[in-house]
Amino acid sequence: MSPETQPAILTIDDDQSVRESLANFLEDFGFEVLQAGDGEEGLEVFAAHRPDLVLVDLRMPRMDGLQVLARVRETAPEIPIMVVSGAGDIRDVVEALRRGAWDYLVKPIQDMNILLHSVQTCLDRARLLRQNREYQKSLEESLEKLHRTQKEMIHSAKMAALGDLVAGVAHEVNTPIGVCVTASSFLSERTRQLRELYEKGEMKRSDLEKYLALAEESSASVLTNLERAAELVQSFKKVAADQSSEEKRVFDLRSYLEQILVSLRPQFKRTPHTVHVDCPEGLTLDSYPGAIMQIMTNLVMNSLVHGFSDGLPGEILIKVESVGDDVALSYRDTGVGMDKEQRERIYDPFYTTKRGSGGTGLGMNIVYNLVTQTLKGSILLETAPGQGAVFLLTLPRDPDKVEAVQA
Ligand SMILES: Nc1ncnc2c1ncn2[C@@H]1O[C@H](COP(=O)(O)OP(=O)(O)O)[C@@H](O)[C@H]1O
Numbered sequence: 231m232s233p234e235t236q237p238a239i240l241t242i243d244d245d246q247s248v249r250e251s252l253a254n255f256l257e258d259f260g261f262e263v264l265q266a267g268d269g270e271e272g273l274e275v276f277a278a279h280r281p282d283l284v285l286v287d288l289r290m291p292r293m294d295g296l297q298v299l300a301r302v303r304e305t306a307p308e309i310p311i312m313v314v315s316g317a318g319d320i321r322d323v324v325e326a327l328r329r330g331a332w333d334y335l336v337k338p339i340q341d342m343n344i345l346l347h348s349v350q351t352c353l354d355r356a357r358l359l360r361q362n363r364e365y366q367k368s369l370e371e372s373l374e375k376l377h378r379t380q381k382e383m384i385h386s387a388k389m390a391a392l393g394d395l396v397a398g399v400a401h402e403v404n405t406p407i408g409v410c411v412t413a414s415s416f417l418s419e420r421t422r423q424l425r426e427l428y429e430k431g432e433m434k435r436s437d438l439e440k441y442l443a444l445a446e447e448s449s450a451s452v453l454t455n456l457e458r459a460a461e462l463v464q465s466f467k468k469v470a471a472d473q474s475s476e477e478k479r480v481f482d483l484r485s486y487l488e489q490i491l492v493s494l495r496p497q498f499k500r501t502p503h504t505v506h507v508d509c510p511e512g513l514t515l516d517s518y519p520g521a522i523m524q525i526m527t528n529l530v531m532n533s534l535v536h537g538f539s540d541g542l543p544g545e546i547l548i549k550v551e552s553v554g555d556d557v558a559l560s561y562r563d564t565g566v567g568m569d570k571e572q573r574e575r576i577y578d579p580f581y582t583t584k585r586g587s588g589g590t591g592l593g594m595n596i597v598y599n600l601v602t603q604t605l606k607g608s609i610l611l612e613t614a615p616g617q618g619a620v621f622l623l624t625l626p627r628d629p630d631k632v633e634a635v636q637a
Pocket residue numbers: 528532533536537538563565566567568572576581582583584588589590591592593594595619
């Protein structure tokens with residue numbers, strides 16, 4: 231069946247003279263012709279030689295043409311099969327075409343050129359079909375490869391991000407730990423000196439007073455810095471935590487948001503700032519409430535710490551709408567807003583404009599990962615200096631019902 235060899239044609243007919251005239255004619259055009267005298271023999275020859283085309287008579291003893299057709303279609307649907315029938319069998323011809331014959335010819339064949347034309351058309355069509363299938367197969371393979379590569383890329387990007395995160399944590403934790411090491415080694419050196427004076431009986435009251443002041447100062451510094459380190463490790467744990475292990479359940483979004491705000495109320499105490507929720511009643515999600523809690527807490531704390539840093543009374547408005555299978559949640563504050571660099575780097579781990587005064591730069595990175603990975607949603611930021619900040623979140627009501635290209 232390879233293109234270099236002659237196409238082989240099997241002709242099945244109980245009339246030997248018909249078979250022979252077909253064979254003679256087709257052989258002149260370079261085809262190899264196989265013959266069979268009835269359906270059963272035809273199928274045997276077919277199985278043994280796998281011809282490129284079958285010409286079959288309809289009325290034959292033992293097994294008729296329609297049965298041959300059915301068997302060939304079943305075992306080799308890609309092989310063209312043509313019906314050659316007597317003029318009176320037109321109903322059978324229609325039936326044969328319905329069952330998958332590629333073409334038909336009426337016996338006796340008056341014009342052999344018509345036969346030749348049909349045979350060539352069928353062979354060409356079969357070849358095109360074969361090529362088409364091969365293209366399709368290779369297309370499917372490349373697509374499959376593409377999906378694999380994509381998954382690998384997502385995975386390696388995740389690993390790279392994790393690597394950055396680990397390097398960042400090490401770097402960040404290094405500073406407070408370094409301060410602690412310096413402070414405590416200084417303290418231990420001074421303690422040794424004081425003990426020396428004391429043991430020699432040379433310790434003066436002023437030595438002790440100096441020492442006490444120093445001890446107070448260094449232990450306070452050690453404490454602050456260890457707290458800072460612990461806080462960093464804590465945030466890091468949150469980032470690295472396997473968010474998928476978090477509990478998923480059905481909950482009412484409005485009452486849940488209100489509950490979150492209650493827990494954040496102490497943060498608003500003794501500030502002039504306010505917060506409002508505008509969410510339709512009865513809007514339920516089958517999602518991860520813990521993730522939403524973390525996201526809202528980070529957004530609110532950021533508004534308080536960064537947005538309202540100019541001391542003017544600020545407002546936060548959380549507005550929720552149902553959009554098809556998603557909820558659209560907009561979070562808006564009337565704070566100082568952000569410049570281009572802040573807007574572009576806000577989700578980078580360790581990006582903070584409050585380094586040295588409590589910022590870790592991990593909050594919005596956590597928010598981003600929770601929104602996109604745990605909740606399978608998206609987050610957009612609109613902001614400009616002096617214009618406040620608006621975060622637009624789109625969250626599927628059920629993250630499991632989202633089809634995504636995810637690793
Ligand atoms: N609501 C906001 N208004 C103004 N700036 C913000 C707001 N939210 C975040 N930012 C900016 O984005 C940075 C990163 O935020 P985040 O990741 O939470 O880290 P952190 O709060 O520890 O600084 C902040 O340092 C701040 O510059």
